[in-house]
Amino acid sequence: MIDLQLMALLLTPLLGGGLLAVFGSRSWAAELNSLMSFLTFAASMVLTMRVIESGPQVAFGEEFFIDQFNVFLVALTAFVAFTTSLFSRPYMRIEQHHGKLTIGMLHLYYSMYQLFTVAMLVALTTNNVGIVWVAMEAATLTTVLLVSLYRTPASLEAAWKYFILCGVGIALALFGTILLYFAAERVLGEGGNALLWTHLNEVKGSLEPTVLKLAFIFLLVGYGTKVGLVPLHSWLPDAHAEGPTPVSAVLSGLLLNVALCAVVRSKVLVDGSLGTHFAGNLMMGFGLLSVVVAAFSLFRQKDIKRMFAYSSIEHMGLITFAFGMGGPVATFAGLLHMTVHSLTKSAIFFAVGHAAQKTGTQVMENIRGLLQVSPTVGWGLALGTFAILGMPPFGVFASEFLIITTAMHEYPWTTPILLIALGIAFAAIFGKIQPIVFGETTAKPLPHPPALIPVFAHLLLVLMLGLYMPPYLADWYRQAAALLG
Structure with missing residues (x-):
């Protein structure tokens, strides 16, 4: 049974890539892309339920392996891929209308999107470290x-x-x-x-x-x-x-x-072989360096997408640092931060995409007063920014709190470095986003509000994870943390 469920998960986006390679120039290609992404997400949920009920599973002669750690990432990957495909429909059509994309470019985009999805899913589910390398190369x-x-x-x-x-x-x-x-x-x-x-x-x-x-x-x-x-x-x-x-x-x-x-x-x-913390120490070092360098780099950015790209470097450094510390609490916090960062950062890019599309620029100095131009885009970007900066009650606050308190206990010398870097990142991003959202503008309000359901759906999930974590989800994270030692 696990073989069939895994086959459905991997073959659905592969089939989608093949279909869109043939029909990607049709007017309904965007809908087909979203449909195949939804079917992939549905297959991921079926596989997730199987692993939760039966524990770790191997498939296809042990070439694939599913446990609580990677199936959690499979579900997250399939969900964000699906919501991004929904966002892509109006966004890419507007880009085509503005003359930035041709039919051929859209054809390439939809087919590569599905193949990118299957490459990530293969990298997550395979038990063979050689196939992991091949899948990562395909994703590249x-x-x-x-x-x-x-x-x-x-x-x-x-x-x-x-x-x-x-x-x-x-x-x-x-x-x-x-x-x-x-x-x-x-x-x-x-x-x-x-x-x-x-x-x-x-x-x-x-x-x-x-x-x-x-x-x-x-x-x-x-x-x-x-x-x-x-x-x-x-x-x-x-x-x-x-x-x-x-x-x-x-x-x-x-x-x-x-x-x-x-x-x-x-x-x-x-670390299991050496009986030491060699790998964990290296990960902590790279993670801490990434947090610090990214935080200071935020001040120099003028392009809004580049700024949030450096924010991604900062948060991936924080997650790497958490996994490097190891232990049940830090690993739990790393898994939670993986989840909330993926949901929040994708929501932010959805809102940023609409803002840049409406103003015709990604330069932050030329984007002002989004609340007046489009309240939904403005509030989406504002709430997403509050969330990614670790403001309570969003889930990013909970995961960062767990990481920092664990660092205080296990590696106290890292705590001031983390707090200073996070404070610098907060000041840099908040100072640049505040006039973008709340500033004055002479631009006219948009005649129709953009479709931002994926933005608020993601932010609602992040808010929920900050206020209340369902027991089954907490158990899921604990099991995954135990598997990682």
């Missing part, structure tokens, strides 16, 4: 085409920069995967079993420590490039600023999580 190639969609000099430059930097990162991750296989081959023997994460986890205490250390360094640097960790982050602001807004939403809300999942799985093996 599809997003390169999406980032360069506008075919402007700036978008082509951003896509090329993204391709080169992430290509180098993926090459380093491949070397780390080869070293991991080299360490496992001596214990598990030659063959595919030496690449299966479940088998590696069973014998991690017998793996060669020195080789594992070296493998993790390459894996962290390689996949950390995709996460956007400093100093490997320079592709991310350009890709967000120059690509279509729906691509910014799925990059921040989904792809960064998928890459971090690969790092966390590797940490479980390395």
Whole structure:
């Protein structure tokens, strides 16, 4: 049964990509894209219920493995991919109406969107660390085409920069995967079993420590490039600023999580094998550096999408720091922050997309008085900003509170660094967003309010997670945290 459910999850977006490769130029291509994304989300929920009821499962001869950790990310990925597809429908049509996109570009966008979704789902669900690398490479190639969609000099430059930097990162991750296989081959023997994460986890205490250390360094640097960790982050602001807004939403809300999942799985093996905190310390160092550098970089930004891209770097650094600390509370907080960041940041990009589309610019100095121009866009951006800055009662406050209090107890020297960096980020973002939302403008109100149901649906979920977490969801996070040690 698990084989069929997993097949439905992976084949639905693959079929969607094939159909949209053929029919992507039709007038109903946007609706087909949303339909296939909804079916993928439905398949993810069926798979999630199965794992919650029956526990971890293997499928297709152990090549795929589903447990409480990755099925949580599967459900989150499928949900945000679905809501982003709903946002894409009016957004991309307006872009076409403004002459920024042609029918051929839309054709490419819809087909690549589905293939990008399936690449992320394969990377999350596979048990084979080699297939993880292949899926991450596929996700890179599809997003390169999406980032360069506008075919402007700036978008082509951003896509090329993204391709080169992430290509180098993926090459380093491949070397780390080869070293991991080299360490496992001596214990598990030659063959595919030496690449299966479940088998590696069973014998991690017998793996060669020195080789594992070296493998993790390459894996962290390689996949950390995709996460956007400093100093490997320079592709991310350009890709967000120059690509279509729906691509910014799925990059921040989904792809960064998928890459971090690969790092966390590797940490479980390395720290379990060494009996030390080697991998955790490296993750804490990269995470803390990312939070600090991103916070100070926020002040220099003039483009609104670039600013929120640096905010994504800051929050992914915070999540990496939480997973690096390890332990039940920090890991629980990292999983919760993954959830609320994905929901909040995608909602923010939805609102930013509409704001930039209506004003015709992404330069913050030229965007003013959104509440007067469009109250729904203005309030969507304001509430999203309050949420991502960690204002109570939103869920980001709860997860950041757990991370900081755990750091106070376990690593007190990191607490002032985190608090100062978060305070700087708060001042930078709030100072720039306040006139954008509440400032004066001479622009006329929009004749029709834009469709922002995905924005408020995401923010409602983030608010709910800040006020009340259903017991089954809390148990889910606890089980996933236990699996990660």
